[in-house]
Structures are given as C-alpha cells and as structure tokens.
Amino acid sequence: MLNRKKPEIVDAIVVGLGANGGTAVKVLAEAGLKVVGFDRGPWLRPLEHYSGDELKFVNRDYMWPDPKMFPRTVRYDENAVAERFPFSPLPQMVGGGTNHWAGWVPRPRESDFMMRSLHGDIEGASLADWPFRYEHLEPYLTKVEWAFGVSGIAGADKYEPHRSKGYPSPPLRPTQYGKRFYDACNKMGINAFPIPHAMVTNKHNGRDPFNQTSFWNQYGDPSGARSNTLTSFIPEAVATGNLEVRAECFVQSVKLGRDGKATGVIYIDPDGNEVEQDARVVILTLGAIESARLMLMSKSPRFPDGLANGSGLVGKNATFHEYLFAVGLFDKDIDEPLNGFAGNYISGGSLEFYETDESRGHIGGSIISASQTCHPINWVFPGRPTWGEALKDADRNYYNYAMKIGLILHDLPVESNRVDLDPTVKDAFGLPVARITHSPHRNDIAMGKWQVDKNVEILEAAGARKTVPVYLDKMTGNTCHQHGTARMGADPAKSVLNEWGQAHEVDNLFVLDGSGFPTATGVNPTLTMMANAWRCSEYIAEVYSKGREERLVLSNSMR
Template identity: 60%
Template sequence: MTTKRNPEPVDVVIVGAGAGGATAAKVLTEAGLKVVGLERGPWLKPEHASGDELKYLNRNFIWQDPKLKPRTYRQNDQEEAVITNFSATPQVVGGGTTHWGGMVPRMAESDFKLRSLHGDVPGASLVDWPITYDELEPYYTRVEWEFGTSGLAGANKWEAWRSRGYPTKPSPLSQIGRTFATAMAKMGHSTFPMPQGMVTEPYRGREPFSENGFWQQYPDPGTGKSSTLISFIPDAIATGRYDLRSDCYVSEILVGSDGRATGVRYQDEDGDEFVQYAEAVIVCGGGIETPRLLLMSTSSLFPDGLGNGSGMVGKNATFHQYSFSVGLFDKEIHDPLYGWAGHYMSLCSFDFYETDESRGHILGSLIFPSMIGHPINWSFPGRPSWGPAAKDADRDFFNHSMKIGMLLHDMPVESNRVDLDPNVKDAWGLPVARITHTPHANDFAHERWQVAKNGEILEAAGASKVIPVNMERITGNTSHELGTARMGDDPSTSVVDRWCRSHEVPNLYVFDASFFPTATGINPALTIMANAWRCADRILQVDRHDWKKR
C-alpha cells in the first residue's frame, strides 16, 4: 500500500451509494454542492446483469464474500461469537436497490408513534419517532415520481393520506397473485397491488420491466427495475458535481480539534490510501457497516467511537426476519401456478398490519405471495435432496407450489446490537462487525401467529399440504438492517437528531436505515430515500451555511 496525493476537498463526502447515499447525492448536487461518493463495491454495467441463477445466488457475484468480509454472530453476551454470513448485503454501486424485489409501500401513521400506542413494553426499548408521517409525506411523493414506481393509489384501505398517486400503473397479476386474491376474498380479507420500485409503462425514457420471476436478487439488464444505479446516480452525475468512486473502502471518519468531521480515510481498488477532505460527512453504509465505521473511528475526543458519547451506537438493532408458509397443490386438480412467469410479487395485504391484541401480540406485518424459489435453489421442508424422489418432487410441485411470506416487525431491544469483534478481522486487517441478538418474546408470538395465518390462506386457496417455515433466531435473511444509530430528540438515548445529524458531531450525518427509531412491518427502502431527501433539504436550507462560518 502506498499513499498518494489526496484529492481536492469537496463540500460533502458520502460513504455508500445505495438508497440513502444516492438520494442525498442527487439532491445536493442538483442544488450546486460538490460531492464525492465512496462505494465499497464495484460499479456494475448492464452487461453484468442476467438471469444466471448460479452467478447471483450461489457465487457471491454481488453479495459480500464471507471469506473476505466476514461477520460474527452470537445470541447473547455469554456466547462466543461465530463467523457467519449474517445479513448478506450487496456491496455495489446502487446498494440493495440492485438486487431487491422493489417493494415500496409507505409506512403506516401508527409506525411513527408505537410507544404512545403501546406504552412501555417489558424487555423492549419502544419509542416514538421524532417526526410524523405528515412531515415525510411530501418526500414519499417526490421519491415515488423521481425514482419511478408503480401502484394504485387508494387500493390499500389501510394506507394514510397521499398527495399524489403513482406515476405508472400496477403490474398485471400473476397466477400466484390471482390465487392469493381469491383465497383472501374467500376469507373476507382485502388485497391490493404491491407498490413496486419499477415502471410498467414508458416513463422518462425508461422501458417497462420484463415480466418474469428472475427479479429478486438479480440486477436488471434493462431500465424497468428502479434502482439508484439507473436513476438517482445518473441524475447526480449529470450535474457534473458528483464524483462517484467505486471499490473504495472507508476505514475511518476523521475529526479536527474542534470535534467536527474533516473527511474520511479510504483505500482504492489498488490498495492505495487517501484522505478525502470535506465540509460534511454523510454515512450510508447500512445498519451494520455504519455503526462499525463509527466505532472504528476513535480519537482522543471520541475514545469509544465517533458520536458515541451516549454509548448508543450499534444498539437497538432490528432485522426484519422473513418467514413464510409453503403451499403444495395437487397437479391433478389445480392449474399450474408458473411462479417464474409474471412479476415476482404482484399483490399483498395490510389486513394484519395494525395491532390486534386478541392475536396474542402487538404490531403486525405486510404479507405477500410469491414463488418458492428459482429452479436450481428451490426447495421446501421435506423435499428429497437427490435421486428419483427429488426429480419427482420437482415435476410434481415446482409449478404447483407457492408461499405467503411476512416481514417480522421486530421489537427494538437495547442489548440487541452491532459492535466490533475483538478477535476476528477482515481481509484488510480491520475488526469485523459482531451481531448480538435474541428475539423479543413478542417477535416469536407475532411470527408464529402470522405464519399460521398464512397457512390458513393457503388452505383456503386449495393447497393439499401446508408447511410452516418459522424462525429459530434472527439470520438477517432480508438484508434489512435498522436502528443502530437511532434518531431521537434526547442525546442520551439516541445517536442522531430529527435531521439525522449526529448529536455530538454537527457536520456528521447518517442517512441509511440505521436511523430508524423502531422497525416497521414493510421494506425500509422508500422511507430511507424519502428521509434522505428530507434531511438533504435541511442541509441545503440551514446546515451548509453553518459549515461556511468556520
């Protein structure tokens, strides 16, 4: 490794180019600020994308390689942490929006005030958000129209008010979606088209997506799937004020003697080390890598990690475990479901989202149907793993199976956290993230109730066999990492303020899902982007004038 001449200082350096980082880059550069983006992974081009299942699902093409970038996990402080690929997350330009299924429902109004609704829950650290749905709504709308989304306004009877509909219509129902809708109606429940991060008709020079099941976990070679890679990043680059550098690994956020951030230290793809100086630093590494970076950034002013005087960095981690019920259908009775044809997830329901304490738990989740899996990796509990029996199972059930899934609305618990493993280092010699997590009792109650309900829906759909797939522990199987740099008004119990600015470092910001005070029962990406836009507006209107006074 050699140290070369440092690049010129800029207004803002952003660590990460996913949902939060790319949104901030677009807003700030379009307003005239000079921004450098540092992304840990590569910059994929359309020719890198395909439906190659082995490449994307089995060979770590966009997923972090656990041999180079391991993480460790333990359930509690008494256990020895073990190396595991916990919450495998794409580290590429575009971040999780390159691989995602594109689910973009809005948060419910109740999500912002869970402590007011439920009080102090024993063993949990439930809080209200310091902002409301009304404050975020204009930014939800901006993202939906600038990013490119599809949906049907008013179709979700549980949705809060919205100032505008969706820019493109919903995707056509798949056979799995129709089966789900029929069963839900039979049981007296409602469904609505899944709001999606994609365009279903020509929109701003983009063409609609290819309607096939090879969507989740795959980059899109076209322009149908909305990702920051093909939307906000090109917008920012077009300004001439966004310098995005891929394959750059940030190891430290630097601070001056006045306690303000001065920039970041990073290595480029050749292993050369640089310091990028800036007036402000925005961290968007995700709910595991962001606290890791803050904790690695120690100094005489911040011996316990940057912005960690409260000791709250890394705490209150939540991960949205995905659980589901599988339904197998008799091919002699039912038409094929053809999960690989039609969009991956075209329908969903909010009927079980709001709290109903008669279920034996509080909180709830979005539910949605999908195919079980792609041809090589598809499976279900009890499926033979080899020989004629495995082939028979493939013939009988690959086109006659589906699942109904849920995202766990997991409780924040202060002791569930991300910190630095004292014993394990990555390929660059830096301490890896250690995850300590035990689900709250409400998590188990919620998950088991909803998976059982999903099984009832499959039975109503005519499944001859229903198989529940329940969690035993949190594995990070959604790549959703939330809550580890909690937003709040009280510096003693949170890491950033209502503008996602560090309570202790006035020009340091966190714009990924680390800021979430509590989890939700939906995918976080739309809220990450809307909040990043909201906070970037605040930077432009207020904060940047303070930077220039120094």
C-alpha cells in the same frame, strides 16, 4: 501501501452509494453542492454484467460480499463465541441493494412513528417514538415514488394513510399465484391489493417497461425497468457535474478535528493507497451494520468508544426484520399450474393485520405478500429431498404447483440486540468485522407465529392441498433489512441522531440510512429510508450548508 496527495476539500462526502447514498448524492448535487461518493465495490454496467443466470447470481455470489474477505460474525447469546455467518449481506457496489432487490416499496403507517406513545414501555424492549411523523415524511415518499419510478394503485390498500399523489405507473399484472391469493382473501374478507413495486410498467423518465420475470429478485436487472439508483439517481447526480463517484474505495475511518467536527475520511483506493479526503459534511449511508461499524472504528481521544458515541448507543437497538412464510402445495393432477417463473416475484399483498389487536397476543403487525417459491435450482420447499429419485419426484410434482405467503416481521428494538466489533475476526484489510448479537423478543415470536398461522389459513382457502409453516427460530438476516443502530431522537442521552439524521455530538456528521430508525416498522424499509434521506439531504443543502439551523418541534397532538 503508499500515501497519495490529499485531494481538494469538497462540500460533502457520501459513504455508500446504495438506495440512500444514491438519493443523497442526487439531492445534494442537484442543489449545487460538490460531492464525492464512495463505494467499496465496483461500478457495474447492467447490460454487460446482469442477466438471469441463476448459478452466477444465487450460487456464486456475484453481487454479494466475499465471506472470506469481508466476513461477519453472529451470536445468539451474550456468553457465546460468535461464529462466521453471512448475516444480512448487501451487494457492496454502486447501487447497493437496489441492484438485487425484489423492489416492493409499501408506505409506512402513521402508527409506525409513535409505537411508544401507543403502547408504553414493553418489558424487555426499548420502544421509542420517532422525532417526526408520517405527515412530515409524506411529501418525500411522493418525491421518491415519482422520481425513482414506482408502480401501484392509490387507494387499493384501504388502510393506507394520506397520500398527496397517485403512482406514476400502473401496477404489475397479477400472476397465477397472485390470483389464488386474491380469491382466497376475497373469501375471507381480507383487503388485498397489488403491492407497490419499484418497477415501471409504462414509459417513465426515459425508461421502458419489459416482460417481467419472477427471477429478478437476487439478480441484476439488465433492462432498466426495475428502479435502481445505479441507473437513475446516481447518473442524474453525475450529470450535474457536481458528483465524483469513487468506486472500489474502502473508507476505513472518519476523521475528527480539534473542534469536534468531522473533517473527512481516510480510505484505501483501488491501487491500495491510503488517501485522505476532506469535506465540510460527512454522510454515512452504508446500511445500519456497516455505518455502525465505521463509527465504532473511528475512535479518537474525544470519542474513545467510537465516533459520536458518548451515549454508548451506537450499534445498539438493532432490528433486522425476518422473512417468515408458509408454503402451499397443490396437486399437479387436479390443479392448474402456477407457473412461478412468469410475472413477478411478489404478486398481491395485504396490511389487514398490521395494526395492533391485543387479542392476538402481541403488539404491532406485518405486511404479508404472495409469491412464487423462487428459482428453478434453489426453490423454497421446506423438507424438500436433497438427492436422487425423491428429489426429482418432488421437483416434478411441486415446482409448478407451489406458492408461499410471507411476512416482514415487525421486530421490536431491544438495547442488547446490537452490532459491535468482533474482538478476534478481521477483514481483508486487517480491521475488526461487525459482530451481531441478537435474541428475538417474545413479541417477535408471538407475532411471527400468529401471522404464519393466518397465512396457512389463506393458503388453505386458496386450495392448497398441503401447507408447510416456517416460524421464527432466530434472526438470520434473510431480508437484508437493517435498522436502529444509531437511532434518531430529541434527547442526546437516549439517541445518537436528531430528526435530521445529524449526530448530536458531531454536528457535520449525518447518518442517512436505516441506522436512525427508532423502530423497525412492519413494511419493507427502503422507501421510508430513501424518503428520509431525501428529506435530510434537503435540510443539509438548504439549511445546514448555509450556516443555519432548524429544529422540528412536535405539537402535543403529535406526541
């Protein structure tokens, strides 16, 4: 390994160019800051590299981290030995998770920002309020929806909080299984609506709509209709002349100066050379697992337990959601086919059961959504035979006659649920991999069971002849949602970051992914993450980089 000449210092480094890093580089570059963006993976070209090839994208892990080169380990008991498992994988490439996602982007609720104020201390959990409120984030939710491209109907969700503007694109048309869901919800008095999607259905910012297929979840989209920072925010940032993208570069540590400020990063370039890049600001946007890992690996005499980790909280309070669901099976000799391959993966959802109703036996709630059962080869049917005539009969009878109603579990933060460094397992560079320790809180189990059972009721009202519930057993990371490992807060003893995603102990270090979430919320987190990344990047460009400081003080009415 060679040491190359150190490049010139830049205004900002952004490590990880997914949803949040892509947002950060856009805001910073358009504000005139000189930025270098790093990503471990390649810079792909959608028209050349993406398609609807199921084997390529689902079975051969085309976009996913190689589990032999970049493993993770997980354990479900403090005393257990962690085992290798691809827990919460994200595509490691320019564009990150926006390359593979289904793209549902509902807004958070006002209650999400003040769970501790609403519910107090919950035994076994570590609830905390956010250091800002929905009203502070709302303008940035709107900015992302319009700049990125989101389809939906303002007001269709009767529980939606204030929004300053509608959606730039009309919603996706309902699928056959979506119509079943809407009919059932109407019978039961449940408010159902088209879930907002990061998809354009009209001409938007030079992008054209296309004939939707349900197989874009887990696949790269070659058309550009699905919103992806690879094809939107990052090219826009490059066009300013202020962003340099360094793909296939692995950042292995953040450097710290004698004054306690981050001075830059050390990375391995595509040729295997070790290179230092200095910057006035360092921003981490690798996702809550890898951002925590990088901070824990960046040890120094000042921070022997990891960068900005004087509180000991880096990696702790990790939340991951979990996708739970119920499958409904229909009769091919009686019912109309659902044709799950047509339309879009998600079609119709509800937040009817989102807010706390203590009669259900838990606090909080989750978004629910109707979907097909995925891919022709890898479709979701719990109990599906695995071989021979029985497998063929099950596929003939049910593939076109199955749907599911899922939920995004609003799991509670628990301090001992965490990411740390595995003491024995190393990655391809010889560095310790992330080890996840997690045990569900009893509220998670109760919420998951209650909502799955309600989803069964909706499926039965939709005409399903048989239902198969899937409850929470343990966290598998199947949503690829990650939060909480460097939580935001006002008190440096109880949090890692302040309200701007700025480390309490290293003031030019910002972490602008889901790591900062004090609580998980019960909706898909990407829109909230991107809006917060925009908000904090704007603060960096307009306030911090000009030598000023601002603090957000919540009024008593907001507490």
